[in-house]
Amino acid sequence: MWERLLETFLKTFTKKGQINIDLPSGGRIVAGSGEPVVSVRITDPALIRRLCLNPELAVGEGYVDGRILIENDDLYGFLTFVTENTGQAPELPLWQAPLAVLRRWTRGLDQWNPVARSKSNVAHHYDLSGKLYDLFLDADKQYSCAYWPEGVTTLDEAQAAKKAHIARKLLIEPGMRILDIGCGWGGMALTLARDYGARVLGVTLSEEQFKIATQRARDAGLEDRVEFQLIDYRKVTGPFDRIVSVGMFEHVGVPQYRTFFGKVHDLLTEDGIALIHTIGRAAPPTYTSPWIEKYIFPGGYTPALSETMHAVEKEALVETDIEVWRLHYAYTLHQWHARFMARIDEAKALYDERFTRMWRFYLIASELAFVQGHQVVFHLQLARRKDAVPITRDYLYRDGPQPVAQAAE
Numbered sequence: 001m002w003e004r005l006l007e008t009f010l011k012t013f014t015k016k017g018q019i020n021i022d023l024p025s026g027g028r029i030v031a032g033s034g035e036p037v038v039s040v041r042i043t044d045p046a047l048i049r050r051l052c053l054n055p056e057l058a059v060g061e062g063y064v065d066g067r068i069l070i071e072n073d074d075l076y077g078f079l080t081f082v083t084e085n086t087g088q089a090p091e092l093p094l095w096q097a098p099l100a101v102l103r104r105w106t107r108g109l110d111q112w113n114p115v116a117r118s119k120s121n122v123a124h125h126y127d128l129s130g131k132l133y134d135l136f137l138d139a140d141k142q143y144s145c146a147y148w149p150e151g152v153t154t155l156d157e158a159q160a161a162k163k164a165h166i167a168r169k170l171l172i173e174p175g176m177r178i179l180d181i182g183c184g185w186g187g188m189a190l191t192l193a194r195d196y197g198a199r200v201l202g203v204t205l206s207e208e209q210f211k212i213a214t215q216r217a218r219d220a221g222l223e224d225r226v227e228f229q230l231i232d233y234r235k236v237t238g239p240f241d242r243i244v245s246v247g248m249f250e251h252v253g254v255p256q257y258r259t260f261f262g263k264v265h266d267l268l269t270e271d272g273i274a275l276i277h278t279i280g281r282a283a284p285p286t287y288t289s290p291w292i293e294k295y296i297f298p299g300g301y302t303p304a305l306s307e308t309m310h311a312v313e314k315e316a317l318v319e320t321d322i323e324v325w326r327l328h329y330a331y332t333l334h335q336w337h338a339r340f341m342a343r344i345d346e347a348k349a350l351y352d353e354r355f356t357r358m359w360r361f362y363l364i365a366s367e368l369a370f371v372q373g374h375q376v377v378f379h380l381q382l383a384r385r386k387d388a389v390p391i392t393r394d395y396l397y398r399d400g401p402q403p404v405a406q407a408a409e
Contacts, residue, residue: 002048003027009052016084023048038081039071060291060365064358079364083372125297129350130185130212136339140187141212144247144277145329145377155335163191166244168396169275169321169381171389172196176241179203179267181233182248186213186226192244193225202228203236234259238267242274249278250300254285257303257311264382265315271388273320276380279329280305283374289365296362305378312382320389321381326370329377333367 007029010019014032021029022041042048044067050058059082062068063075070078137143138156146158147165166188172178174197180189183202186209192198204210210230217226229236233248243264252260264274279302288301305322312319340347340363347356369375383389 002052003029005052006048007031009055014085017081019081036077036081038074038078040078041069041071043067043069054290057290057294060295060358060361063361064295064354066354066357075360075364079361079368080372083365083368086373128208130208132347132350133185135343135347136336140191141185142187143184145279145325146332146335147325148328148331155332155339158332158335159187163188165396166246166275166277166379167192167196169379169389170242170244170273171395172198172242175199177201177239178242178244179236179238179240181236181243181245182251183209183213183228184247185209186216186228188244188246189213189226189228190216190220190222193222194220198225198242200226201236201240202226203231203233204228205230205232234263236263236267239269239272240267241269241272243268243272244275244277246277247279249276250302251297253299253301254303254307257308258314261311261315261317261382265317265384268384270384272384273388274317274380274382276378276382278303278308278378278380280308280324280376280378281374282324282326282376292362292365295358302375308378308380312380317382317384318386318388319380320383320386321379321393323379323381325377325379329375330367330370333363333370337363337367 003023003025006021010021010029010031016032017034017036017038018030018032020037020039021031022039023029024042024045042051042062044062047058047062047067051062059068063070063078133141133143138146138159140156140159140163142159142162145162146155147162148158149161152158152161170178170192172192176198178189178192178198178200180192180200180202183189183204186202189200189202190213193200202213204213207230210228213228217223217228249260264276268274281302281304283304285304285307288297293300309319337360340359344356347359366375381389389395
């Protein structure tokens with residue numbers, strides 16, 4: 001029965017290309033026609049039922065556990081086939097619809113992130129060995145979307161361009177006090193202190209990131225201008241002239257959006273500016289991929305702009321600029337995957353074969369979500385006053401704040 005249901009589902013699902021599936025029973029399913037052609041083998045009979053009922057979770061688990069074997073291990077080709085057809089698929093089969101409805105009903109519970117749960121969720125991902133991230137990140141350990149203006153070709157250049165673009169949006173002046181919410185390994189905070197003369201407080205819930213960021217500030221001789229704290233943003237006291245948050249808002253969760261933006265409002269000075277850099281969704285609200293939720297980012301969610309701005313509008317903040325980065329994260333993730341694969345033996349030595357398969361699935365699936373799916377990056381520039389920033393965007397590309405060392409030349 002389950003093999004027949006899987007065949008029915010795949011023949012309905014496949015609108016572009018062809019998939020061939022060799023089954024444990026010796027049978028074969030062929031769905032679709034034309035290019036591209038994807039061939040896989042399922043080794044575990046029990047997986048077929050799970051693929052019928054919960055394919056979003058079962059596909060990732062099957063690949064990671066070695067129960068789905070892709071011809072030539074062409075994970076890019078397989079996931080490209082999946083994502084291209086996901087956007088063209090009809091309504092879910094009747095037997096899958098109840099689970100989708102349940103996910104929508106319970107997404108608020110999945111995203112309920114009080115302080116203790118937030119710390120546990122952060123530890124799941126960000127307290128992995130720092131050596132893992134060294135395998136694929138740039139020298140400054142920027143673990144968020146880079147910025148790829150014309151002429152930028154390397155990951156390190158693109159991450160530097162990202163930080164400079166954000167600094168221009170913040171209109172930083174020497175001596176300003178800045179809060180970095182979700183400071184990661186400290187790269188943004190150190191850059192704003194060293195290159196722009198700011199005084200920065202970076203906060204994180206990751207013990208691993210806090211340890212490394214603190215050591216980096218010490219090594220750079222910036223302890224008098226940069227402080228890192230292992231603390232939830234909800235417990236920070238201000239005020240601050242500027243607030244920046246890069247890649248952290250995805251971990252807040254919709255039930256806490258008003259709390260987050262209310263805190264941003266309360267921590268800003270009257271003429272302050274905030275810049276929130278977050279993955280978002282250029283489509284209506286939905287739920288997090290169950291595989292990503294379970295294995296990569298528990299409690300995480302990429303919001304639609306509509307549900308984000310609904311909270312902003314209720315917290316007396318002014319939207320002074322909204323920029324949408326479309327393919328920038330796809331380029332970044334492509335670089336991360338290439339760099340990870342170049343050092344995959346080191347990753348296996350840190351963890352194991354299963355972990356590296358999981359990490360590959362995560363990086364490639366994320367890249368294709370930006371290429372084929374609805375994922376984008378939102379830059380929300382917010383203020384308490386409408387005149388806190390210039391009334392045109394010229395300053396971003398012509399006369400924005402330059403690093404102190406350059407401005408002195």
